Amino acid sequence: xxAVRPGAVLLTIGDELLLGDRVDTNGGWLAAFLSAxxxxxxxILTVGDDVPAMHSALSRAVEVAxxxxxxxxxxxxxxxxxVTREAVASWLGVPLQEDPAILETLEARFRxxxxxxxPLPNRRLAQVPEGAEVLPNPAGTAPGLALSxxxxxxxxxxxxxxxxxxxxxxxxxxxEVGPRLARLPGPRPAPLASAVVRTAGIPESALAEMLExxxxxxxxxxxxxxxSWEGVELRITASDGPDxxxxxxxxxxxILEPWQYxxxxxxxxxxxxxxxxxxxxxxxxxxxxxxGLLGARLTAVPGSxxxxxxxxxxxxxxxxxxxxxxxxxxxxxxxAVSEIVARQMAEGVRARLGATxxxxxxxxxxxxxxxxxxxxxxxxxxxxxxxxxxxxxxxxFPGGRDEIRERAVQHALRLIDQxxxxxxxx
Amino acid sequence: xxAVRPGAVLLTIGDELLLGDRVDTNGGWLAAFLSAxxxxxxxILTVGDDVPAMHSALSRAVEVAxxxxxxxxxxxxxxxxxVTREAVASWLGVPLQEDPAILETLEARFRxxxxxxxPLPNRRLAQVPEGAEVLPNPAGTAPGLALSxxxxxxxxxxxxxxxxxxxxxxxxxxxEVGPRLARLPGPRPAPLASAVVRTAGIPESALAEMLExxxxxxxxxxxxxxxSWEGVELRITASDGPDxxxxxxxxxxxILEPWQYxxxxxxxxxxxxxxxxxxxxxxxxxxxxxxGLLGARLTAVPGSxxxxxxxxxxxxxxxxxxxxxxxxxxxxxxxAVSEIVARQMAEGVRARLGATxxxxxxxxxxxxxxxxxxxxxxxxxxxxxxxxxxxxxxxxFPGGRDEIRERAVQHALRLIDQxxxxxxxx
Numbered sequence: 001x002x003a004v005r006p007g008a009v010l011l012t013i014g015d016e017l018l019l020g021d022r023v024d025t026n027g028g029w030l031a032a033f034l035s036a037x038x039x040x041x042x043x044i045l046t047v048g049d050d051v052p053a054m055h056s057a058l059s060r061a062v063e064v065a066x067x068x069x070x071x072x073x074x075x076x077x078x079x080x081x082x083v084t085r086e087a088v089a090s091w092l093g094v095p096l097q098e099d100p101a102i103l104e105t106l107e108a109r110f111r112x113x114x115x116x117x118x119p120l121p122n123r124r125l126a127q128v129p130e131g132a133e134v135l136p137n138p139a140g141t142a143p144g145l146a147l148s149x150x151x152x153x154x155x156x157x158x159x160x161x162x163x164x165x166x167x168x169x170x171x172x173x174x175x176e177v178g179p180r181l182a183r184l185p186g187p188r189p190a191p192l193a194s195a196v197v198r199t200a201g202i203p204e205s206a207l208a209e210m211l212e213x214x215x216x217x218x219x220x221x222x223x224x225x226x227x228s229w230e231g232v233e234l235r236i237t238a239s240d241g242p243d244x245x246x247x248x249x250x251x252x253x254x255i256l257e258p259w260q261y262x263x264x265x266x267x268x269x270x271x272x273x274x275x276x277x278x279x280x281x282x283x284x285x286x287x288x289x290x291x292g293l294l295g296a297r298l299t300a301v302p303g304s305x306x307x308x309x310x311x312x313x314x315x316x317x318x319x320x321x322x323x324x325x326x327x328x329x330x331x332x333x334x335x336a337v338s339e340i341v342a343r344q345m346a347e348g349v350r351a352r353l354g355a356t357x358x359x360x361x362x363x364x365x366x367x368x369x370x371x372x373x374x375x376x377x378x379x380x381x382x383x384x385x386x387x388x389x390x391x392x393x394x395x396x397f398p399g400g401r402d403e404i405r406e407r408a409v410q411h412a413l414r415l416i417d418q419x420x421x422x423x424x425x426x
Numbered sequence: 427x428x429a430v431r432p433g434a435v436l437l438t439i440g441d442e443l444l445l446g447d448r449v450d451t452n453g454g455w456l457a458a459f460l461s462a463x464x465x466x467x468x469x470i471l472t473v474g475d476d477v478p479a480m481h482s483a484l485s486r487a488v489e490v491a492x493x494x495x496x497x498x499x500x501x502x503x504x505x506x507x508x509v510t511r512e513a514v515a516s517w518l519g520v521p522l523q524e525d526p527a528i529l530e531t532l533e534a535r536f537r538x539x540x541x542x543x544x545p546l547p548n549r550r551l552a553q554v555p556e557g558a559e560v561l562p563n564p565a566g567t568a569p570g571l572a573l574s575x576x577x578x579x580x581x582x583x584x585x586x587x588x589x590x591x592x593x594x595x596x597x598x599x600x601x602e603v604g605p606r607l608a609r610l611p612g613p614r615p616a617p618l619a620s621a622v623v624r625t626a627g628i629p630e631s632a633l634a635e636m637l638e639x640x641x642x643x644x645x646x647x648x649x650x651x652x653x654s655w656e657g658v659e660l661r662i663t664a665s666d667g668p669d670x671x672x673x674x675x676x677x678x679x680x681i682l683e684p685w686q687y688x689x690x691x692x693x694x695x696x697x698x699x700x701x702x703x704x705x706x707x708x709x710x711x712x713x714x715x716x717x718g719l720l721g722a723r724l725t726a727v728p729g730s731x732x733x734x735x736x737x738x739x740x741x742x743x744x745x746x747x748x749x750x751x752x753x754x755x756x757x758x759x760x761x762a763v764s765e766i767v768a769r770q771m772a773e774g775v776r777a778r779l780g781a782t783x784x785x786x787x788x789x790x791x792x793x794x795x796x797x798x799x800x801x802x803x804x805x806x807x808x809x810x811x812x813x814x815x816x817x818x819x820x821x822x823f824p825g826g827r828d829e830i831r832e833r834a835v836q837h838a839l840r841l842i843d844q845x846x847x848x849x850x851x852x
Binding site for chain 2: 015016017021022025030042044047081119319353401
């Protein structure tokens, strides 16, 4: 039987959340983090930058969490519309005090950016409710705060205050709050065993159909599908623990292999770069409708310089001719969105940069520029390879401009990946 | 004085939301819908598929909404884990009854899909708490429900139950709930007047310090700051309506002018392209550490082809030399991350593509590659212009790889924008 899981309540603060100006992604991220850490998240509560509303929300949260943890995000910025610090201090009945160490860190940070003095509003970031432990923010200026709730309710527990900027909130959870949660006394059941598999090039329903015979026959296994422009992410959860998960994963491996490129933290670009590096390949890109997005995706991966040399963004046709050597007669006869132009772009960029592989994208991303013959969403790809010649493809993608461009980049990465796999298999 | 705005509370239901498996987008969408309809959204509350938790949430919601509306989404599906119908009926103290009209619609729908009989779980969709009005679902099977709260609390009001599938929830809000809200008796103030201003190149606290004298002296004006890697977005809300907003905006205009580039829907890339197009300029880019991100940002704007010609992603030094004409001796003497190399990159790409303006980015995005002399975050920029020669700059950005690259792109866009503004002023 599963042990009792301690409770957790999330409070997300911000008028912009109540106006619907921003979707609250912090609540979902925190819920996943705390669930994985063995807590039972019982409630997510959003209120505005308003002291009485926060008082009432804090009281309710502590009651529901019943000795577990309350994580509160947002409203810790420097400006006067951010009043979370004040609300928490007055709810606890303690004064706010200026923390000299925070002040010093802030002053150093602003000096480094060329400010002679700390801008006055930023002094507010150093205000701390009496008794709070300061959690240094590795990604921004507003520190996190940890407060014991012992004596504040029937069952004690902990309150963590974090800034609402997602990258800062996440860094603080991972580096500061996570280790403190692990040290809390009391029963802590083993977390559910779960794994994430990322796939590209196959729709959700086709994956579900292939996995159905396996999932139906395996009680305690839950497979969730999350489709996006980048592909379908599978989350597999085994309520019977790691062995059950491992058993299922080994049975599913041969089904997933052609589409899988990695786990939760991986990107297709990272997987492609790793495979190319292992083979000693270098890559050059020639982009038209994606305008640099493929290069940007590849170079988002640290260390990509070992494989990625660079490329040409040939948005105008003159650039396709002048910098890539596409023939003017070919452009005139077939148009810029054609497999033969894609092929010449890939060969041109490969040769000019001296790369092992050249890959190209040219298409109609819309909203204008479509024709009955080549509607918006039509994209041509080329892959040129020193040894194996070239391939070209034409694909039609659904969606608007952003979606078409993102899908085209993912498709180009899959083309490189397939080329590399083919070479490995000989 | 502003009229009293009726309150609204949102309840989103689902174990998957508390596990963090799915981000709740319904709360934000509903918040925007109700705010635009003149309601003051006071709270968004998420609980699981659990009857006691829903009872407690309903009681709290009705108390906070105080005579306004409560919109509850999720947990109306056919499977037994969906218990919202049961929870609402028992909270109201009324029985569930099978609605013959819903049953008939469901049977017809499933016959049309080739089912001889309605699958048994789907009969649950016809269960309705006594006294509820049925709202037909134009996009799915589970209908919405409207329930009067008269006599259920101190102030009455309405409770709407909607399915959690976003496309169905939205269709029901727009077609069924929206018209009912418009017919509710009682005062309905005009929606709050608000405006969004996007700025780049100035920190949140510096903006706040400049605007403080204005906001302090203008009651009923709320300025909210939302910093991101792209700059700071201001939302100005006037509780006294459009005239008050306009008055404030005209007083703030001269303060914001150097940093402002547009409103809610605008991007700095879009503003830069529009300004360049008005001047008949064309743009070419040379990117090293950003790997194509600047080109991608510019080409995300439809119609960018009228201004943006293309560029070179010169990630490897050989590409800087071969495709951009950077001198090898300069590279050897000053390193790739130097203002003189940035200048040569900008001049090279401008000349090779025949553009009016060439802009370049070369920097250390990290995590590796830093040195005491040029730490991670150091980025050099060049701007070459047919008429006015060139400028170069060196900047140090905080943050990790993604943040440094995003900030560098935004800085390069600001450089082009400043060049264009200077030219306009003569």
